[in-house]
Amino acid sequence: MKAKQQPARDVGEQFRLLVESIEDYAIFLLDPQGNVSSWNPGAERIKGYRAEEIIGRHFSVFYPSEDVDRGKPQSELQVAARDGRFEEEGWRLRKGGTRFWADVVLTAIRDERGRVIGFGKVTRDLTERKWGEEEKFGKMFRLCPVPLAIVTLAEGRFVEANEAYVRLVGYPREELIGRTVAEVNIHPQAEQRTALMKAIESGQKVRNVEGVLRSKSGEERSVLHSAELIEVGENPCMVTAV
Template sequence: MAKHETEAQGLGTQVRQPEVGADIDYRALVSAVRDYAIFMLTPEGVVASWNDGAQRIKGYAPSEIIGKHFSVFYPPEVVKTGICEYELAVTSAEGRFEGEGYRVRKDGTQFWANVIITAVRDATGRLLGFAKVTRDLTERRLSEEALRESEQRVRLLVENVRDYALFMLDPEGRVASWNVGAERINGYSAQEVIGSSLARFYPPEDVRAGKPDLELRVASETGRFEEEGWRIRKDGTRFWANAILTAIRDANGELRGYAKVVRDLTERRKGDEERLRLIQAQEAVRLRDEFLSIAAHELRTPLTALLLQLQSMEKAKRSSPGPALRSARRLAGLVEMLLDVSRIATGRLELSKEDVDLVQLARDAIDRYSDEARRVGSEVLLEGDASVRGSWDALRLEQVFANLVGNALKYAAGSAVTIRVSGRDGEASFEVQDRGPGIGAEDLSRIFDRFERAAPSRHYGGLGLGLYIARQVVEAHGGTIGVHETPGGGATFSVVLPRA
């Protein structure tokens, strides 16, 4: 060191750089942090040291807690589960333990805490005890760490904490100490970084703006500075960090340096951004559903009047409104689908249950689609029991039959369509089977979703809502609906309903 100073003086400037491994006032570093409870446990789990942060969070003075087992911090019912022994066993075996749960203060009140326990070993690997870091997450405030114990225990504790970067800066803002957590988060070894300016960890734009100097000045003037922002690792990648900078002063008030606590919150930030995107997507869906509901209601009134006029013309035989009437009825059906989607989205899909014959509903569906079946060259067959009765909403199940039969005639035009109805104790079921092109395996998981279809919309009309509404109606009855490939080609839709 003397040679180094002599060479520096020969250049006209006396420079004294901190040496790696030089004695660091670790007690001052940890004691200055009051937002974290940091303390040592013996290998048996007995409290061996206590810091200001621990007293502030838990309420015990050192004389009240040192020498007691750390189980006093846990609710009695939790202690009975053996959690204390489990945490120490895991820490001893794996090197660390992290968890969250309720802890108890001296006054009996409970708070939600994040706890990290780290095994502390000497150079031979002998277990000396455990370093425990507790953070009060009740108000989600980052804490400052502190311990009151011997210099050796503080040194071991600081060097073994891996989830936080804990390091000292000298009064000029140069790194004076470096722990394992700082190396893990920032990527630099102690040899590489000690003596470096705090600005080394900031993006170039923040350095140009004088942000590191501003933080040092605020901490010096007010005692503390806290913020969240981007930091730079050794490899040039960025991470989102929460940083607390605390001024360290001696008994005379002279500035001795700064304690810096940094935590990598990149994953939490990603989670926050993902939640924001989800909220925005949900709001977009809500606005879409609201628009569809308003549009459907606005279209319903003039459509009803148009249908009445066309039906009146048909009865009077003044003209042949057949094509117009069919188009109006189809449009009215689409409007009703949109209204049903709106009811489902707002939880207003109601059922009016009565005694219903499922076989009769199948016959009605065949009659309703008889003209369409003839037009596309398909035959609709009915098989199964003669009568299957249960308590259901007849109008809603008519929708299910109509959607399934209508889809079969649309997508499997020219092939036979078979409806099978059967009943057994407490349960009824029906199938609609076609011999069309079938449904690809990649489409099976989504065809019951809103506005989804297995075939491109340019080939077939519709909104892609029929199967979605069918599923909602069936599930509202407490039943299930599914689809599988028909042997020999085609698709088979199966519905199972409870009779009551």
């Protein structure tokens, strides 16, 4: 005997109840323009907005201002519409502006003719995992016997330096962090520093490039530089090993 098929409206109601019972994931719908059209309890818990506060607003409100300025929300809609799906991990905003690290899946919803009639979005908060990874990285960075430093690409400003690097250049950590490489003048050959930055900006991995490093005492020594592009709080930076 064949099982009796449930009416589509009953299945739809069961699915709605399922979505509304999920609290670990933000699950919501967007219209074709990116405006929020539904909201589940998980979305309220993760993002902080009640349904009546967010429905009808554009989903770009969940993105940091720098992402909005470069058109990231609209670009994600375009990718999902073209490929059927967009997925990434990145920073998103809660109500009030605090950031959290999110796993995001954006899926295009199409009608019978294949036209995009909206998008489904599922977001998971991975902030605790992110902090755990960064704490582990930070410990390894600090204890590494190889001299390591992290500087911003835009200005060459020190973000971090480990103990081995501090000993090598002779500057206390507090005299490095927040200052630029040019200000402390540890690279007497300006063209060397510029070439290194340009190589990293272009996506190259720098390995064992000869250069000169000047310590706080004025001593200059020949060194080999290796460097790679990383992001710190979504700011492009260079981690360099000497």
